[in-house]
Amino acid sequence: GHPVMKRILCHVDFQGHPLRKDYPADLRWRLVRPDSLLDEISPDEMERIKSRASHRVSE
Numbered sequence: 001g002h003p004v005m006k007r008i009l010c011h012v013d014f015q016g017h018p019l020r021k022d023y024p025a026d027l028r029w030r031l032v033r034p035d036s037l038l039d040e041i042s043p044d045e046m047e048r049i050k051s052r053a054s055h056r057v058s059e
Contacts (some may be wrong), residue, residue: 012040 008018016022
């Protein structure tokens with residue numbers, strides 16, 4: 001395994017593996033702002049994210 005196992009955030013409709021380059025060269029994904037992803041997060045999950053963020057800031 002790789003020593004740095006960070007998650008790769010992909011487009012919701014992305015098919016395949018993000019590190020492989022076997023997709024058509026003329027295919028382009030429409031880029032979205034991260035703010036548009038907030039609609040997909042439940043209110044409970046958003047509260048957990050905010051509490052973790054405020055905890056890190058106060059350390």
